[in-house]
Amino acid sequence: MANLVKDVTISDSHPNTLLKDKHVNYLKSYSDNKEDYEYCMTEYLRMSGIYWGLTALDLLNESNEESTEAMMEFILKCVNDEGGISPSTGHDPHILYTLSAVQIAALLKQESKLPVQKIVKYIQSLQQPDGSFAGDKWGEIDTRFSFCAVACLSLLGQLDAIDLKKALDFVMSCLNFDGGFGSRPGSESHAGLIYCCVGFLSVTGNLHLIDADLLGWWLCERQLPSGGLNGRPEKLPDVCYSWWVLASLSILGRLKWIDQDSLTRFILACQDTETGGFSDRPGDIPDPFHTLFGVAGLSLLGTKDLKEVDPTFCMPANVIQRLGAVSQKLPSP
Amino acid sequence: MHGRVKTRTTEEQRELQRIEKQKKVKLYLEGMNKAFEKRNKKELDDEALAICENLLVHNPDILTLWNFRKEILLEFKNSACTNPEIDLEKLVSKELYLTEVCLKVNPKSYCAWHQRCWTLDNIAPKPDWDRELLVCTKYLELDERNFHTWDYRKFVVGRAGVSAKSELEYTTSKINKNFSNYSSWHYRSQYLPLVHPDATGERPIDRDIHIKELTLVESAAFTDPNDQSGWFYQRWLLDLQQQLPLVLTQACISENFTWVAFNKPVCPNDTALSITGLGDGKWKTCNGETASHVWIKDTQDQSLISYEQSKLSLFVNGELKSDLELKLVTESNDQQKMIGFRKPSFINNLNSALVDFYSSLLESVISLLELEPDCKWPLLSFVTIARHLRFESSRAEIYEKLELLKKCDPTRKNYYDDLRSKFLIEDKLSELEDFTGVFDVSCMELTALYHTQYLSLFREVNLSKNKLGKIKRRCLGNLCNLQACEVLNISDNNLEVTKVPKLPNLVTLVDGKCLAGQKV
Numbered sequence: 147m148a149n150l151v152k153d154v155t156i157s158d159s160h161p162n163t164l165l166k167d168k169h170v171n172y173l174k175s176y177s178d179n180k181e182d183y184e185y186c187m188t189e190y191l192r193m194s195g196i197y198w199g200l201t202a203l204d205l206l207n208e209s210n211e212e213s214t215e216a217m218m219e220f221i222l223k224c225v226n227d228e229g230g231i232s233p234s235t236g237h238d239p240h241i242l243y244t245l246s247a248v249q250i251a252a253l254l255k256q257e258s259k260l261p262v263q264k265i266v267k268y269i270q271s272l273q274q275p276d277g278s279f280a281g282d283k284w285g286e287i288d289t290r291f292s293f294c295a296v297a298c299l300s301l302l303g304q305l306d307a308i309d310l311k312k313a314l315d316f317v318m319s320c321l322n323f324d325g326g327f328g329s330r331p332g333s334e335s336h337a338g339l340i341y342c343c344v345g346f347l348s349v350t351g352n353l354h355l356i357d358a359d360l361l362g363w364w365l366c367e368r369q370l371p372s373g374g375l376n377g378r379p380e381k382l383p384d385v386c387y388s389w390w391v392l393a394s395l396s397i398l399g400r401l402k403w404i405d406q407d408s409l410t411r412f413i414l415a416c417q418d419t420e421t422g423g424f425s426d427r428p429g430d431i432p433d434p435f436h437t438l439f440g441v442a443g444l445s446l447l448g449t450k451d452l453k454e455v456d457p458t459f460c461m462p463a464n465v466i467q468r469l470g471a472v473s474q475k476l477p478s479p
Numbered sequence: 480m481h482g483r484v485k486t487r488t489t490e491e492q493r494e495l496q497r498i499e500k501q502k503k504v505k506l507y508l509e510g511m512n513k514a515f516e517k518r519n520k521k522e523l524d525d526e527a528l529a530i531c532e533n534l535l536v537h538n539p540d541i542l543t544l545w546n547f548r549k550e551i552l553l554e555f556k557n558s559a560c561t562n563p564e565i566d567l568e569k570l571v572s573k574e575l576y577l578t579e580v581c582l583k584v585n586p587k588s589y590c591a592w593h594q595r596c597w598t599l600d601n602i603a604p605k606p607d608w609d610r611e612l613l614v615c616t617k618y619l620e621l622d623e624r625n626f627h628t629w630d631y632r633k634f635v636v637g638r639a640g641v642s643a644k645s646e647l648e649y650t651t652s653k654i655n656k657n658f659s660n661y662s663s664w665h666y667r668s669q670y671l672p673l674v675h676p677d678a679t680g681e682r683p684i685d686r687d688i689h690i691k692e693l694t695l696v697e698s699a700a701f702t703d704p705n706d707q708s709g710w711f712y713q714r715w716l717l718d719l720q721q722q723l724p725l726v727l728t729q730a731c732i733s734e735n736f737t738w739v740a741f742n743k744p745v746c747p748n749d750t751a752l753s754i755t756g757l758g759d760g761k762w763k764t765c766n767g768e769t770a771s772h773v774w775i776k777d778t779q780d781q782s783l784i785s786y787e788q789s790k791l792s793l794f795v796n797g798e799l800k801s802d803l804e805l806k807l808v809t810e811s812n813d814q815q816k817m818i819g820f821r822k823p824s825f826i827n828n829l830n831s832a833l834v835d836f837y838s839s840l841l842e843s844v845i846s847l848l849e850l851e852p853d854c855k856w857p858l859l860s861f862v863t864i865a866r867h868l869r870f871e872s873s874r875a876e877i878y879e880k881l882e883l884l885k886k887c888d889p890t891r892k893n894y895y896d897d898l899r900s901k902f903l904i905e906d907k908l909s910e911l912e913d914f915t916g917v918f919d920v921s922c923m924e925l926t927a928l929y930h931t932q933y934l935s936l937f938r939e940v941n942l943s944k945n946k947l948g949k950i951k952r953r954c955l956g957n958l959c960n961l962q963a964c965e966v967l968n969i970s971d972n973n974l975e976v977t978k979v980p981k982l983p984n985l986v987t988l989v990d991g992k993c994l995a996g997q998k999v
C-alpha cells in the first residue's frame with residue numbers, strides 16, 4: 147500500500163547532448179543485416195519499422211540511402227486485393243500498416259503511386275455500424291484504428307469517404323471521467339490512446355469537444371521527478387509515452403504545463419552512447435520505435451538541428467503542409 | 480521493446496548469445512515458411528495449428544499466424560456438423576490455453592487478447608463465461624493495472640450479463656484491498672452513474688450516493704495523502720455537477736456586422752441549433768475552425784435594428800434553450816446597434832446538502848493540511864472545494880494555496896499559474912455589471928487568457944503588464960472573440976503583434992514598442 151513513486155534516476159553519466167551522427171548511423175544500418183535476430187523477429191511490423199526509421203532520419207535532416215523505387219516496390223507488393231496493406235510480404239493486411247505505408251509514401255512524395263481508391267475502399271470496409279473501426283477483417287475494435295483511418299484518409303485527401311459523424315460519436319463514447327480516452331467505451335485512459343483520440347479530433351477539426359483543461363492536467367501529471375513522462379498514473383516513465391503525452395499537450399495548446407527542460411534531459415539520457423538510437427528508459431536496449439519518438443519529442447521541445455514535427459501525424463511538418471492535411475491545434479489559453 | 484536492460488557482456492558471452500540467436504532465427508524462418516506454405520496450399524489441419532503454436536509461444540504478436548489459426552478453426556467448425564470426430568469444445572479449450580501461455584510471455588499482446596474474444600464468440604459452442612470471469616479475477620490479482628485484463632473483464636461481463644451493481648461491488652472490494660489503484664477507481668467511475676442515477680435527472684448521480692462516495696474516497700485519500708489515484712477520483716467527484724446548459728451570452732447587431740457569443744464553442748453547421756430574431760444569412764465561426772464561441776455573419780439587415788426587435792432565442796432541436804434581451808444603443812457617430820449580454824456563470828450552484836457536505840470536507844482538508852502543510856494533493860483539494868463553495872472569506876486563501884502548490888510541485892508550476900489566471904479572470908467577470916466599455920486586466924501577472932467569449936462587446940481591452948508572453952511564439956487565437964474591440968493593449972507581455980488575429984473593429988493596437996495606431 148505504501149506509495150512509492152516509480153521512477154528512474156538520471157545522473158551525469160547519462161548523455162545530455164543529442165548524439166545526432168550516432169542515431170543516423172544506427173537507423174541507416176538497422177536493416178543492413180537481414181539475418182539479424184532483432185530484424186527477423188520484427189518482420190510482423192516491418193512497414194511501421196520503416197516508417198519509424200525514415201521519419202526519424204528525416205527529422206534528423208538525413209535522407210535514407212535505400213532507393214525510393216525499392217521502397218515503393220516493397221509497399222506495392224504489400225497491397226492486397228482488398229486494398230489493405232500488410233507489414234511485409236506474406237503477412238495479412240491491417241489498418242496499422244496501411245497507415246504506415248501511406249506515411250512512407252507521403253514522406254517520399256510518392257503518394258500518387260499508391261492505389262488510392264483501393265486503399266480508401268479498404269478503410270471504408272472497416273467502419274462498423276457504430277462508427278468504430280476494426281483493425282482488419284477479423285473485427286478487433288480500438289480507437290487506435292479510428293485514428294489510423296482518419297489519418298490515412300486525410301493524407302490521401304479523402305477524409306469524407308467515411309461516416310465522420312458516426313466515427314466521431316464512437317471516439318467521444320470512449321471519453322472517461324478524467325478527461326482522457328481509452329481503446330473502447332469504458333476502457334481506462336492511457337496516453338497512447340489519448341494521443342489517438344486527440345489526434346482523431348485534430349484531423350477532423352473537432353478539438354472543441356475536449357475539456358482541454360481537465361485532460362491537460364491529467365497529461366501534465368504524467369511527468370515524474372526524473373522529467374520523464376509515464377502513460378498512466380503509477381507507471382514508469384518511457385520515451386514513447388513521453389511523445390504521446392507531449393504531442394497531445396502540444397495539440398491542446400498546453401505544452402508549457404510540463405517542465406520541458408527536465409523532459410529534454412530525460413529523453414537525452416535514453417540515448418545509447420555506443421550504438422546510437424533511443425531506448426524506453428536510460429540504460430535499456432535501443433530500438434527504432436523509441437528512436438523516432440525520442441527524436442520527435444526533442445523536435446517538439448525545440449531542440450536545435452531537428453526538423454519541425456507535426457504532433458498530430460508524427461511526421462515532418464513540411465510534409466503535412468505540402469499535402470494540405472488538416473491538423474488542428476487549440477490555441478494556448 | 481520495453482524494459483530490456485542492456486547488460487555488459489564478455490566477448491565469450493556475446494558469442495554464445497549470437498549462436499543462440501542464430502538458432503532462433505533459423506527456427507523462426509523455417510517455421511514461418513512452413514506456415515505460409517500450408518496456408519497457400521489451404522491445408523487447414525492440426526499440423527498447421529501446431530506450426531503456428533510453436534511460433535506464437537515465442538512471439539505472440541505475429542497477427543498473421545493468429546489469423547491463420549482463425550481460418551483453421553472456422554474450417555473445423557464448418558466440418559463439425561458432418562464429421563462427429565471433431566471435438567469443438569476441445570479445440571476451443573486448446574485455443575484458450577494457447578492464449579494464456581502467450582499472455583504469460585506478453586501480458587499486453589493485443590492479438591492474443593483478441594484471439595480469446597474471437598474464439599469464444601465465433602467457435603465455442605457454449606462459452607463458459609463464469610470461468611472467464613474467474614480468469615479475469617485471477618489475472619487482476621496478478622496485475623491489477625493491466626488495462627487489457629480490465630477490458631477483457633468488461634467484454635466477459637457484457638456477454639455473461641453480469642449486473643452493473645455486482646461489478647460496482649467488485650471495485651469496492653478491489654479498492655478496500657488496495658486503494659492505490661487507479662484502474663479500480665476508473666472502473667468504478669463507469670458503474671457508479673449506471674447503478675445510482677439521480678431520480679430527478681438533475682444530477683449525474685444520486686446526491687446521497689455522491690456524498691457517500693466522497694466519504695469513501697476521503698478516507699482512502701487521507702490514509703496516504705501522497706497517493707494520487709484517490710485524489711484524481713476525488714477531484715472528479717467534487718466537480719461532478721450537471722453540465723452548464725448551452726446559452727447565448729452576448730450578441731450585437733450593427734449596420735454591417737452581426738455576431739452572437741455562446742458559453743461553449745459550437746458549430747454553425749450543427750443543424751440542431753437555431754437562433755431566431757436575426758434574419759437570414761449564414762453563420763461562420765470567428766476563428767475559421769469547425770466550432771467557436773463567437774459566430775459572425777456579415778449580412779446587412781437594417782430592419783433588425785429597431786426598438787421592437789428586442790430578443791434573441793436559441794433553440795436546440797426545436798426546443799427553446801435560452802433567451803437574450805437586446806437593447807438599442809446609439810454610438811457617438813450616431814450609428815445605432817442592438818446589443819445584449821448576460822452575466823457569465825462558470826459553475827453550477829451546489830444544492831444546500833452539498834454545501835454542508837463540502838464545507839465539512841473543507842474542514843477535514845484544513846486539518847490534514849495542518850499536519851502536512853506542503854502536501855500537494857490536499858492543497859489542490861482545498862482549492863477545488865473552496866472554489867465550489869465560493870465563500871468570500873476563502874477567496875484570498877485559494878490564491879495563497881496556489882502559490883504553495885507552485886513551490887511544492889514546481890514541475891507543474893505553469894499549470895498552477897494558468898489556473899490562477901483563470902480564477903482571476905472569472906472573479907473579474909463575476910464582478911462586472913457592464914460588458915461593453917473597458918475591460919482592464921492589466922498588472923495581474925496573468926499567464927493565460929481564459930473566457931474571451933465574454934469580451935466580445937468591450938470597446939477597449941487592456942491586457943498590458945502581464946506575463947502572457949511566457950510561451951515562446953505564443954499564438955493569440957483566443958483574441959478572435961474580441962469582435963467589438965477598438966483599442967487593444969498587449970504591451971509589456973513580450974507578445975508578438977503579428978500573432979494578434981484580424982479583429983473587425985480594431986483601430987489601435989498598443990504593443991509597448993510604439994503607440995502608433997494600427998489601422999486595420
Ligand SMILES: [Zn+2]
Pocket residue numbers: 384385386387426436481
Ligand atoms: Zn515505450
